[in-house]
Amino acid sequence: xxxxxxxxxxxxxKSIRRYKEMPxxxxxxxxxxxxxxxxxxxxxxxxxxxxxxxxxxxDEYLQYSQKSWQGIKDVLKKRxxxxxxxxxxxxxxxxxxxxxxxxxxxxxxxxxRYHTSIGSVYMAVENLNLACLVEGLGCCTMGxxxxxxxxxxxxxxxxxxxxxxxxxxxxxxxVVLGYPDHEPPKAPRQIEDRIHWLE
Ligand SMILES: Cc1cc2nc3c(=O)[nH]c(=O)nc-3n(C[C@H](O)[C@H](O)[C@H](O)COP(=O)(O)O)c2cc1C
Numbered sequence: 001x002x003x004x005x006x007x008x009x010x011x012x013x014k015s016i017r018r019y020k021e022m023p024x025x026x027x028x029x030x031x032x033x034x035x036x037x038x039x040x041x042x043x044x045x046x047x048x049x050x051x052x053x054x055x056x057x058x059d060e061y062l063q064y065s066q067k068s069w070q071g072i073k074d075v076l077k078k079r080x081x082x083x084x085x086x087x088x089x090x091x092x093x094x095x096x097x098x099x100x101x102x103x104x105x106x107x108x109x110x111x112x113r114y115h116t117s118i119g120s121v122y123m124a125v126e127n128l129n130l131a132c133l134v135e136g137l138g139c140c141t142m143g144x145x146x147x148x149x150x151x152x153x154x155x156x157x158x159x160x161x162x163x164x165x166x167x168x169x170x171x172x173x174x175v176v177l178g179y180p181d182h183e184p185p186k187a188p189r190q191i192e193d194r195i196h197w198l199e
Contacts, residue, residue: 013129014186016138017091019098019178023054028135029100032177035131041120042112048124049105049169051156058101064145064152065092071147092144098176102128103145103156106170107163121172128175138180145174 001009033050041047053061069092076085095101104125108117125141132139145152149171153159163169 009130009133011186013133014138014184015140016096016178016180016182016184017087017140018096018180018182019138019176020181021097021099022179023099024137024178028137032128032131032135032137033102036124036128039120039123039127041123042116045107045109045112045117045120047107047109047112047117048121049107051103051105051158053101053103053156054099058095058099061101061155062093062095064148064155065095067151068092068144068147072144091140095176096140096178097181098140098178100177102175102177103152104128104172104175105158106172108168108170118170118172125173125175132177136179137177139175139177142174142176143172145171 029052033052036048036050037046039048069089073089076088080088090096104121106117106121108114129139129141152171153164153169158164158169158171161169
């Protein structure tokens with residue numbers, strides 16, 4: 001891939017919220033997870049922890065996704081035009097038919113600053129987003145599960161882990177993914193006040 005292709009790839013990434021009814025092969029999932037883990041991390045602690053739901057577990061998660069919608073729908077009602085609001089509601093109810101949900105956790109230990117741990121996991125999440133793109137997959141990173149964080153923790157069974165019991169394991173987001181079944185417009189980027197060159 002040359003320079004232009006690389007920048008074009010970054011530009012072409014969009015959140016996908018409708019998916020084809022097509023499973024994603026395990027070897028592809030292995031590749032995108034391994035791409036995620038190429039990310040830098042504070043003190044190289046690689047403190048990302050991924051929990052992957054497919055099939056029955058993914059289907060069971062739908063009720064939690066629907067519940068998380070209740071927590072954010074009022075804010076979105078004010079922000080989105082009606083057609084987009086309805087589309088988003090449908091997405092939360094169905095996850096757009098995405099066959100795979102990757103729950104991304106941070107293992108925050110007292111040896112690392114809190115925000116560094118969190119940031120490291122999000123670097124991995126972006127790698128994951130980009131790996132989906134090169135695999136012909138689409139994905140959508142979702143902060144919505146945080147609305148019902150503890151319930152999701154219990155649903156996934158992470159509450160049984162020692163690091164969770166010590167209060168070190170924290171859900172940051174879910175990434176839903178699959179083969180795209182729509183081509184959404186590019187969400188516009190803003191420039192104002194984003195970059196400040198210092199003299
Ligand atoms: C941390 C984070 C949380 C997000 N949470 C949600 C979410 O809960 N539901 C959703 O539909 N999209 C979610 N998104 C996707 C954003 O809405 C999307 O990235 C943004 O609108 C820009 O669009 P684009 O990804 O197509 O460029 C989230 C993205 C990030 C990075």
